[in-house]
Amino acid sequence: MNYSFDYLIVGAGFAGSVLAERLAAGSNKSVLLCDRRDHVGGNAYDHPDAAGILVHKYGPHIFHTNSRDIFNYLSRFTAWREYEHRVLACVEGKLLPIPINLDTINRLYGLELTENEVEQFLAARAIACASPRTSEQVVLSRVGRDLYEKFFRNYTRKQWGVDPSQLDAQVAARIPVRTNRDDRYFTDSFQFMPKHGFTRLFENMLDHKNITLALGADYRELRKEVSFEKLIYTGPVDEFFEYRYGKLPYRSLRFEHETLNKEWHQPVAVVNYPNDFDYTRVTEFKHLTGQNHSRTSVVYEFPQTTGDPYYPVPQPANAAIYGKYRELAQQRQNVHFVGRLATYRYYNMDQVIGQALTTYRKLSQEDFRRDQSTNREHHPARSLQRV
C-alpha cells in the first residue's frame, strides 16, 4: 500500500471514530483509520454470539450523559432504546441495590428506617474527612466502616489489585450514596442503549467516502507504508513513546462469556460480587439490549494485571509518570493524543466523545488559521479505496 492521507488515526474506538467522522464529514479531510483489532468500536464493540444473542465482547457498556450536545451528536448514527441501568450487589447471600440506598440498608440490617432516619444512621457511622484523597476515605466518610467493608473494600481490591487506601478518591467517588429509594446506577439526564447495538452505531458513523478503514493493522507497521500530514493516536501513551519513562499500569480484565440454556439468569443486567469469587461482576446482556431469545448469555469479569489495557490506574505515582509522557506528547507537532488510554484518564464513553469533539474544534481552528495565513483553500477529498 502506498497512500497519502491528511490524517492517520490510530484506534477505532470512540475517540478515533468520532474524530474520523468529524474530520471526514465536517472538514472534508481524507482519513486512514486503523485498529489492530479486527473490528471497529474499541471496547464498546458488540456482536451476536454463537446463539445469536447480542453481547459486548469487552464487558457491559451503557451509554449515559448529561450533555445534550453529545447525545444529539450520537443520535445522527443510531436510534435508541430507553434503558435505565440497575445493579445489585451480592452481600451476605442477599442481592441488594448498589449504589447504597434506603432499601440497601433496611434489607441488609433488617430495619425499617425512613429517609430521615437513614440519614441519621449514616451520619452516626460516617468517619469524617474534610477532603478525602483516597477511595477508602471517600467511602468511610459517606457510610462508615461496616458498609465500606461489605460493599467496597474487597470489590476494589479485586478490581484494582490494590487496597482502596492506595487509590485516588475519584474511583470510589463514581458510586454515590443515596438516602432515598432511587436504585438507578446512573442519574444522568440521557440514559440509552443504541437500538441496534454499538457496532452498528460505529459502522454508520464511519460510512463516509473520505474514511479508509484498516482493521487488523497495527500503527507501528502501518506507518511505514502510508504517508500522512497529521496523526491522531488513541492507544496507550507509554507504548507510543516506547516506554521511555517506564510502563504505565493499565488494569486488564479476562472476560468469560457463557450462553445458558434458560431464558433468564439474574433479575438485573449486572450483579456485583464484592466478597465472593474471583470475578467482580456478572452481566446478562438481554437486560441491556431488550432482545427476545429463549436462551441467555452472560459474561464474568476477572480482573488481572497483564493483558489488553482497559483501565488507567488512578494513583499519585502513575499520575506522575503520565505527567512526563504528557510533556513529551505536548512537544509533538502534528500528533494529537485523545481517549482513555492516550490521556490516561478513567473516562466514560461520553467523556471520550466530548474530548474528541473538543480536539476536532481545535484542529479545525488550526486549519482555519493556517489557511487564512497562507490564503489557501481546503483541498478536495481524494477518493480512496478500502484497504
Ligand code: FAD
Ligand atoms: P478504546 O475503546 O480502548 O479504543 C482504542 C483502540 O485503539 C482499541 O480498539 C485498540 O485496539 C486500538 N489501538 C491501540 N493501539 C493501537 C496500535 N498501535 N495500532 C492500532 N490500533 C491500536 N463507559 C461508559 O460510558 N459506560 C459504560 O457502561 C462503560 N463500561 C465499561 C466497561 C468496561 C469493562 C470497560 C473496560 C470500559 C467501560 N467503559 C464504559 C469505558 C469505555 O469503554 C471507554 O470510555 C471508551 O470505550 C474509550 O474509548 P477510546 O476510543 O478512548 O478507547
Ligand code: UDP
Ligand atoms: N465499587 C465497589 N463496589 C461495587 C461497585 C463499585 O467497590 O459494588 C468501586 C470499585 O472500586 C470500582 C469503582 O467503585 O472499580 C467504580 O465502579 P464502576 O461500576 O463505575 O466501575 P466500571 O464500570 O468503570 O468498571
